Amino acid sequence: MRIDFSPVLSRLDYLLEGLAVTVLVAVAAIFLSFALGLLLAICRISRTRGLRIFASVYIDVFRNTPFIVQLFFLYYGLPEIGIPTDPMPTGILALSLACAAGNAEIIRAGIETVSKGIVDAGRSFGMSGYQIYRYLILPNALRIAWRPLGNAFVNLVLTTSVLSTITVNDLAGNAANVSAETFKPFEVYLTVLVTYCAVTFTVSGIVNSIYALLFSRVAERPVMRGHA
C-alpha cells in the first residue's frame, strides 16, 4: 500500500467547502457563546436571587452533560415537541449554548479578580451601577479572562467536528465522505488534521493580537488593592 494524496487533491474543492462551513459555524458560535457567557456571568453574580439560581443551574447542567447528547437532544428531540430543526442552525445553537456555560465561568472568575478598590472609586464619584460595570469592571475582567477564553474558543473550533453527526457538511463530515469514497483514510484524515491545526493556530493568533492591541500596556500584576 502506497501513500497517495492525489485522491485527496481531486476532492479538494469539496473539502474546502467543508472548511468554509467549519469556519462559519465556529465564528458564529464564538460570538454567540461569548455574548451569552457574558450575560450568564453577570446573572451568576447578580444581587437578584432568581437570576443567580437560573445561571447556576444552566451552567451546571451544560457543564455536566456530554455535548453530543445535548446536540442530539436538540436536533432530534425538539421536532417531537413541534419545533422544527435544521442541521446548521441547530448545530450553531447547541455549540453556543454549551460553550456559553464554560465562558460564563471564565468571565465570572475574571470579574471576581477586579479589586473592590476601583469599584469604590467609581462609586465615590457617583458613577451608576451600569457605568461601573461597563467602564471599570468589564474591561479589567475581560483582560484577565481573555487568554482562558482564547483556549475555550480553540476548544469550540475542535468541537464543531461533532456537528457532522447531525449531517452538517463541515470539514470532518466531508472528510468522512471523501475517506469512504476514496478508501484513503490515512491521507484524508492527515490532511484534515493539519487543516484543523491551521484553523486553531489562526484563532490563537487572532486572540493574541487582540490581547496585544487592547491590553499589552496594562500591567499583568494587580496594581491596586482594596481599602484597608
Next chain:
Amino acid sequence: MIEIDNVDKHYGNLQVLSAVSMQFQDGEVTAILGPSGAGKSTLIRCINCLELISQGDIRVDGMSVLDKHRTAEIQKRTSMVFQHFNLYPHLTALGNITLAPTKVLRQSRAQAEAKAMELLKMVGLENKAKRYPAELSGGEQQRVGICRALAMNPRHLLLDEVTSAIDPEMTAEVLRVIEDLAGQGTTMILVTHEIEFARRVADRVAFMERGSLVAHQDADTFFNRQSDERIARFIDKMKH
C-alpha cells in the same frame, strides 16, 4: 457644610462608630487623627455614601445620606482620594481623571481633558498623562488620584490616609500638593497619621478613638495647649 449627627455604624456586632457628632465648615481643613481602628476612614466613607450608617444622620450641604435620591448628588460634591490610590489599571492617567467628569458630569472629552491637563500640570505630572498606573511610582499614582478627585470640582475633598501606602521618600511630593490645595482654601477632611503634616495644614483637628470622637478642636489648641493627657501622649508618640 458637612454635619455629622449622632452617627453609629456597626458591622454585625462590631461597633465601628458610636454617637459621633461634629461639623465641618466650608473652607476649613480638618485633620482626623487617632490610633488604627478608631473609625476614621469609616467616617469619611460614610460621608461619601460608600458605607451606610446604622443610626443618626449625615448631611452634606443640607442633603441627608439617608435619602437615596441624593446619593449621586452628595457623591458629586464629595470626592475621595484613597489610601491605595484605587486608580483604574486599564486607563492612562488622563483616562483615570476624565472618566467620571465625562460620564457623570457629562463634560465633553475636550473640556475634561483640558481640565485634566491643567490638574496634572499643577501636580507636576503633565508629561505622564499617557502613562498607565502600573508605569507610575506610588507617589505619582497618588498625585493622579488627587487630580482625579479634583476633576469633579468637589466642594469637599476627602483624603483617606493618602500617604500611608507610599514609600517614605515619595510622600513629600504628595503632601506638597495637598498643602498647596489647603493654601487655596479647598475644604478638606484628611485622615492621616502624619502628625507634623496635620500640624502644618489643618485648621481644626478631630481626634477619634475606638469609634468615638474624643476631641474636636482648632489646631493650635490641639497641638499646643492640649489638656487631655491621653491625646498629649498620642501626639508625643506620633512625633517619634
